[in-house]
Amino acid sequence: MTTPDARIVHTIPGRTRLRTRGMKGNDEYFDQLASALTAIAGVHRVLVNSRTESVLIEHDAPIEQIFKEAEQRGYLRQDSTPPESYLASIDRAIKETDVRLKVASSGKVDLETITFVSFVAGGIYQMFNNHGLPAGVTLLRYAVELATSAGANELTKRLRVPANGQTNGGAGSAD
Numbered sequence: 001m002t003t004p005d006a007r008i009v010h011t012i013p014g015r016t017r018l019r020t021r022g023m024k025g026n027d028e029y030f031d032q033l034a035s036a037l038t039a040i041a042g043v044h045r046v047l048v049n050s051r052t053e054s055v056l057i058e059h060d061a062p063i064e065q066i067f068k069e070a071e072q073r074g075y076l077r078q079d080s081t082p083p084e085s086y087l088a089s090i091d092r093a094i095k096e097t098d099v100r101l102k103v104a105s106s107g108k109v110d111l112e113t114i115t116f117v118s119f120v121a122g123g124i125y126q127m128f129n130n131h132g133l134p135a136g137v138t139l140l141r142y143a144v145e146l147a148t149s150a151g152a153n154e155l156t157k158r159l160r161v162p163a164n165g166q167t168n169g170g171a172g173s174a175d
Contacts, residue, residue, distance in 0.1 A: 004029075005079035006055070008063065016063045018055040020076060025050050036075045040066055112150060119143035 010017045023029050030048040033055065037046045042061020048054065059066055070076055084092075098111045120143045126136030 003074050003077045006067075006076040007079040007083065008067070011063055014058060014060060016057045016059065016066075018057065018076075020053040020055065021079060023050070024053050030055075033075055036073065037066070037070060040069050042066060112146065116143055116146050116150075119146065 004020045004023045006018045006020045008016060009019045027050045030050040034046040034048045037043055037055070037057060040061075043057055043059045043066060045058040047056040057063070057066065067078055071078060094111065101114075102110050119139045123136045123139035123143060126132060126139060
């Protein structure tokens with residue numbers, strides 16, 4: 001088995017949380033890791049969660065020393081890559097959710113469709129509850145803007161305008 005990367009995500013004196021990468025759901029690995037880390041001098045207790053890849057270490061020795069010893073013994077390897085920004089992780093999660101939704105619905109539904117329907121439904125709901133201005137109208141306007149921008153993006157994809165300015169599709173052409 002390869003040694004997984006781990007990153008210190010939070011530390012206060014006597015308590016440090018690590019997050020591993022690539023071992024999600026591997027209960028056997030995390031049980032072995034907890035036992036191995038507990039055997040290191042200065043470690044009092046280790047709590048692991050294989051679903052979140054989280055390792056909580058209660059210790060009185062410096063965490064750098066504990067981490068170094070764990071690396072030398074081959075339990076884990078310190079991840080030195082810069083962490084993903086919060087907005088980048090949200091963007092990645094949204095894209096992954098959209099792909100899963102498309103797969104689950106055989107391509108019939110995506111997040112853009114759900115957003116459009118939500119804006120329309122929310123706008124109509126606000127109108128019927130005497131909140132047409134500004135809430136209802138704003139939601140309906142967002143729905144129209146979403147639909148028109150999606151339509152413009154689709155049209156742009158179909159026309160595929162090359163550098164010479166001539167279109168490859170359009171009226172009379174077979175797609």
